[in-house]
Amino acid sequence: MNLLVAFSRTGCVGPLHCGMPLAEAEGILGQGRPHPAIRMMGSDIDGYPYSWGDLDLVVTRRSVSGIWIRLQAGSVAELPAIVLPDSNSHSATVRRDELIAALDAAECEHAIEPNLTFGRQSSIRTRPADVCAVFFPRDKESHVPGGLCLGVIHKHVA
Numbered sequence: 411m412n413l414l415v416a417f418s419r420t421g422c423v424g425p426l427h428c429g430m431p432l433a434e435a436e437g438i439l440g441q442g443r444p445h446p447a448i449r450m451m452g453s454d455i456d457g458y459p460y461s462w463g464d465l466d467l468v469v470t471r472r473s474v475s476g477i478w479i480r481l482q483a484g485s486v487a488e489l490p491a492i493v494l495p496d497s498n499s500h501s502a503t504v505r506r507d508e509l510i511a512a513l514d515a516a517e518c519e520h521a522i523e524p525n526l527t528f529g530r531q532s533s534i535r536t537r538p539a540d541v542c543a544v545f546f547p548r549d550k551e552s553h554v555p556g557g558l559c560l561g562v563i564h565k566h567v568a
Contacts, residue, residue, distance in 0.1 A: 411504070411508070411509070411512050413479075413489075413493065413494050414479075414504065414509060414512070414543075414560075414563060415509075415512050415513060415516050415518065417477075417479070417539075417541055417563060417565070418513055418516075418518050418520070418536040418539060418541045418543070418563070419516060419518045419536065419539055420539055421477075421539035421540065421541055421565045423465070423477055423479065423493055424492055424493045425438055425492070426438065426439075426467070426474070426477060426493070427474070427477075428474050428475060428476065428477060428565060428566070428567040429473060429474065429567065430473065430474050431472060431473055431474075432460065432467070432469050432472050432473060432474060433472070435460075435467055435474055436460075438492055439462050439465075439490050439492060439493075440462070440490075442460030442461055442462050442467065443460065443461045443462070444460050444461075459476070459478065462489070462490045463487075463488030463489055463490065464479060464480045464481060464487055464488045464489055464502070465477075465478070465479055465480075465489050465490060465493060466478040466479075466480065468566065475566060475567055476564060476565065476566040476567070477564060477565050478562055478563075478564040479562065479563050479564070480561070480562050481502040481503075481504060481559075481560050481561060481562070481563075482502050482561070483502065483503045483504075483548050483559035483560075483561075484502075484503055484548075485501075485502045485503075486499070486500065486501060486502055487500045487501070487502040503559055504559060504560040505557050505558070505559055505560075506532060506545040506557060506558040506559065506560065507557060509543060509560060510534070513536065518536055519536065519537040519538075520534045520535065520536045520537070521534060521535060521537070522534060522535075523535040523542055526542065526544055530546075530547045530558075531544065531545065531546055531547075531558075532544075532545045532558050533545065539565065540565060541563060541564070541565045542563070542564055542565070543560055543562075543563040544560070544561050544562050544563070544564075545558035545559060545560055545561065546558060546559060546561040547559075
């Protein structure tokens with residue numbers, strides 16, 4: 411939860427931030443797994459992610475233009491140790507009400523993101539970091555009790 415709140419407040423995931431060169435990020439994380447489009451069309455293609463487990467860095471002009479943490483309720487988080495030590499011991503189940511309470515306790519301003527709130531999906535955007543958290547109905551197979559769970563939290567810059 412501390413990682414998610416810090417990301418929501420600062421827009422940074424540990425030492426990772428939008429605008430940093432991909433080479434610097436790979437120096438910190440090790441070599442990422444490029445999206446299949448990058449493997450097919452070459453490393454100069456923009457807008458596709460490199461992945462490290464549940465962490466994706468979207469790359470534009472060889473710089474990080476987006477940071478995404480993807481979580482699946484009922485599973486275990488798979489994040490690089492530099493980002494979340496012992497991530498294999500942390501649950502990837504984050505209920506909406508729990509994250510909202512943690513943001514409120516940290517005095518992190520947030521509001522409903524109307525463009526990504528529809529149907530049973532809900533989303534919030536934080537200020538001033540401009541991080542978006544998207545919550546989905548729990549998967550019936552995940553055995554997570556009621557409510558919406560965090561599916562992705564991300565930041566993107568132009």
